[in-house]
Amino acid sequence: MVKRQLDPARAAWQKPDRVVEALGLRRGQVVAEIGSGPGYFTLRLARAVGPSGRVYAVDPEPAMLDALRARLRRDGVRNVTPILGLPDDPLLPSGACRLALIVNAYHHFADGPALLRRLARSLHPRGRVVNIDWDARETPVGPPLERRVAPETFLRAARSAGLTLLGARDLLPHQYFLVLRRVRDARAT
Ligand SMILES: C[S@@+](CC[C@H](N)C(=O)[O-])C[C@H]1O[C@@H](n2cnc3c(N)ncnc32)[C@H](O)[C@@H]1O
Numbered sequence: 001m002v003k004r005q006l007d008p009a010r011a012a013w014q015k016p017d018r019v020v021e022a023l024g025l026r027r028g029q030v031v032a033e034i035g036s037g038p039g040y041f042t043l044r045l046a047r048a049v050g051p052s053g054r055v056y057a058v059d060p061e062p063a064m065l066d067a068l069r070a071r072l073r074r075d076g077v078r079n080v081t082p083i084l085g086l087p088d089d090p091l092l093p094s095g096a097c098r099l100a101l102i103v104n105a106y107h108h109f110a111d112g113p114a115l116l117r118r119l120a121r122s123l124h125p126r127g128r129v130v131n132i133d134w135d136a137r138e139t140p141v142g143p144p145l146e147r148r149v150a151p152e153t154f155l156r157a158a159r160s161a162g163l164t165l166l167g168a169r170d171l172l173p174h175q176y177f178l179v180l181r182r183v184r185d186a187r188a189t
Contacts (some may be wrong), residue, residue, distance in 0.1 A: 016040065022171060025045070025099065029098050032092055034100055036057035038067070045101065056097065059084070103132045107147055108144065112154070113159055117160075126182075128166070131180070133175060136150040167179050
């Protein structure tokens with residue numbers, strides 16, 4: 001799994017630089033990746049927010065965080081904090097993160113709606129969630145159709161978690177890209 005996620009050929013359809021550009025991050029921001037795996041996007045987020053910023057990289061799989069830590073050491077990256085999350089709670093510091101990026105991971109979550117509820121409450125009041133996941137149709141790469149989560153299903157869970165859709169980016173050939181923000185009354189707990 002680690003090898004597949006870090007495969008350089010992935011860039012052709014994942015377009016990581018365009019994705020990170022579309023996130024509009026600023027230096028010094030605090031952001032998170034939920035389901036970071038070994039850090040394909042985490043390291044790019046770390047570059048985008050710079051040494052004065054911070055990236056919380058959340059994953060419940062210790063082996064994934066070990067692989068991430070090895071890459072952080074190898075590249076001398078110091079602004080990433082790995083977090084061993086719970087299946088239904090990313091355990092982020094309250095009110096800190098301006099963005100939570102989720103890529104190809106929501107369909108892995110054991111209880112996505114519960115995780116989204118906790119994630120939404122823990123975000124900065126003006127925080128956003130970006131969810132990128134596989135289109136619910138046959139694509140040349142990606143998991144079997146029955147394991148995918150259609151955007152409508154994700155959006156239903158997001159709305160009941162206190163998130164509202166800001167927009168979608170038509171950037172990726174095989175995946176949807178949804179941008180959400182907290183609704184005003186979803187308070188940090
Ligand atoms: C296919 S990988 C994607 C990794 C990375 N986002 C990327 O794009 O390369 C999915 C990741 O989600 C993680 N995951 C599964 N359940 C999770 C949960 N409840 N909370 C956070 N991450 C989870 C898995 O351990 C795995 O590392």
